Amino acid sequence: MDSIDYYNKYAAKEFEETVNQDMSEIMKEFLSHLEEGDTILDLGCGSGRDSLTLYELGYDVTPLDASSEMCKLAEIHTGLDVLQMTFEQMNFDDVFDGIWACASLLHTPKKELSGILTKIARALNDKGILYMSFKLGDFEGFRGERYFSDYTEDSISQMIRENGRFEIEKLWETDDIRSGHSDVRWLNVLAKKK
Numbered sequence: 001m002d003s004i005d006y007y008n009k010y011a012a013k014e015f016e017e018t019v020n021q022d023m024s025e026i027m028k029e030f031l032s033h034l035e036e037g038d039t040i041l042d043l044g045c046g047s048g049r050d051s052l053t054l055y056e057l058g059y060d061v062t063p064l065d066a067s068s069e070m071c072k073l074a075e076i077h078t079g080l081d082v083l084q085m086t087f088e089q090m091n092f093d094d095v096f097d098g099i100w101a102c103a104s105l106l107h108t109p110k111k112e113l114s115g116i117l118t119k120i121a122r123a124l125n126d127k128g129i130l131y132m133s134f135k136l137g138d139f140e141g142f143r144g145e146r147y148f149s150d151y152t153e154d155s156i157s158q159m160i161r162e163n164g165r166f167e168i169e170k171l172w173e174t175d176d177i178r179s180g181h182s183d184v185r186w187l188n189v190l191a192k193k194k
Helices: 003-009 011-018 024-031 049-056 068-078 110-123 153-163
Strands: 039-043 060-065 096-101 124-135 140-143 146-149 166-175 185-193
Touching: 003 011, 003 068, 003 146, 011 068, 024 049, 024 096, 024 124, 024 166, 024 185, 039 049, 049 060, 049 068, 060 068, 096 110, 110 124, 110 153, 153 166, 153 185
Parallel strands: 039 060, 039 096, 096 124
Antiparallel strands: 124 185, 140 146, 166 185
């Protein structure tokens, strides 16, 4: 089962577990680089939680998710149209001021991330800002039914340097805000398109 199948199968459970998590502290860092009305792609929007927050804050939000079931739930939750496509299917040119990829790129195999970053850079307009988050560590493989790629500050910095399309603005670690996940640390990445 790949991650998309997982989210189709467990969409309701995933929605319930994530929809009420408060990402406002981390979102502040991202939004400090943007202005009200700017265009934001919520890449791997899941429940639509962050799309709705960004929309209510006055941004022009495009939610996107690969899971058809998550898209349906996100549309109901947000009242926004949700694009159903994979990261690989993305084909935008200079469209967005910001791309918010909260806990979504972590399902991408490490050997494929650079190609996705290239697509993200193309989707961003000049000097656009990217936020992405990963579980902290160096594990890659299946945890249960989903594939994960964890990163450390060094390994994500090297990946971004080698890709050559972004400059890191900030790297920082945070605790998992979900109850029962106190052993999980997150690596947050804010990067500006070169």
